[in-house]
Amino acid sequence: MSSHQDLNPQELKLKGFKAYAVDTAAGPSHDYRRRDFYKVALVTSPCTVHYADRSLPISGPSLMFANPHIPYAIELHDPRLTGYSCLFTEAFMKENDRSESLQQSPLFKVGGTPVFHLDGAQAAYAEGIFQKILAEQRTEYLYKGDLIRTYLQLLIHEALRMQPTESFVQHKNASSRITALFLELLERLFPVESPGQAMPLKTAQDFAQQLGVHVNHLNRAVKEVTGKPTTAHIAERVITEAKALLHHTSWSTAEIAYSLGFEYPTYFNNFFKKHTSTTPLAFRRDAERVAEA
Known part of the structure; x- marks a missing residue:
């Protein structure tokens, strides 16, 4: 084969x-x-x-x-x-x-x-x-x-024409399985390949709806397995992608903001500074200086 x-x-x-x-x-x-x-x-x-x-x-x-x-x-x-x-x-x-x-x-x-x-x-x-x-x-x-x-x-x-298989089994640890699928679904959103490609899923509610579970159930499962809330995982992955886009592309901060699901660049700036203690432009300048050194 x-x-x-x-x-x-x-x-x-x-x-x-x-x-x-x-x-x-x-x-x-x-x-x-x-x-x-x-x-x-x-x-x-x-x-x-x-x-x-x-x-x-x-x-x-x-x-x-x-x-x-x-x-x-x-x-x-x-x-x-x-x-x-x-x-x-x-x-x-x-x-x-x-x-x-x-x-x-x-x-x-x-x-x-x-x-x-x-x-x-x-x-x-x-x-x-x-x-x-x-x-x-x-x-x-x-x-x-x-x-x-x-x-x-x-x-x-x-x-x-066939009868479908009905031997589904419930997970002994449903929280672990839901968490694994949430993380897989989150990772599947990246990398962002175009400034015109906006993230289709942004909130815990969005992910829960896509997974077919209640948002409270998703939040409990993720917190139980990882010790961190669903929103923290989403924020961390968005920040990681934002840093990569600032470092490796010439997109404007407005384009990056849109591609990561932010309605306005100011929302993205505030989000980035909250999680990194610096602004997107300052991060890009620092990354460029390191690359030139």
Whole structure:
């Protein structure tokens, strides 16, 4: 099985999709852990998929559907993770105006069951489709996007015909799991790559809503596990990114303020000074002097 190391995230952004074989024995699986695109995966190694308030163990071949709006984490039970995966944007799947079918699928259904266990015949069928997708994306066929969408639809409808797995288990330590997913969701907002890219999540309430838990529940869990409130984690990460942008870009403080979710530059200045005891401009000047020394 080939590795997925040749996955180029920029290529996905240009074409709207990217398929690859997964084999962590051939290298690190950073791309497999990407959470910013929709995903259909054939998982053939034992693992557990963790969500904010539940976990789903996978012991055999399974189809997994992931939505970028639903944070999750994968715990491996074997050093080697194998299978296939296809990442794609929502725009790619909606190009043929099949949104009605997708809205009813486990891929788009918030609160649904996103993992389907396969028997031998179903696993062979799914693997055959992934192999066709892998082969098709390497061709110069003008309409290969349409063909790949059709293959993805076959995987989606194969899952719709099956009963979803219901073996969810509650976490023995839900606070730890919620905290881990909160921190992952927070980290996913960075780095900020454009001054026109504003942070979509700014408050504890924003994060709680994205995780599907009450804000008080999130705050209690994070404080219990880390000893610090949710707002402190958010502030620390924003300050870290602000310092990086001041040091490594030529963006104005107003542009940095906007990209980090501040409505006005003065709010950003006050926030930065509160947490660093200096102003953004003073920090930038000091960083430039150190670089020139």
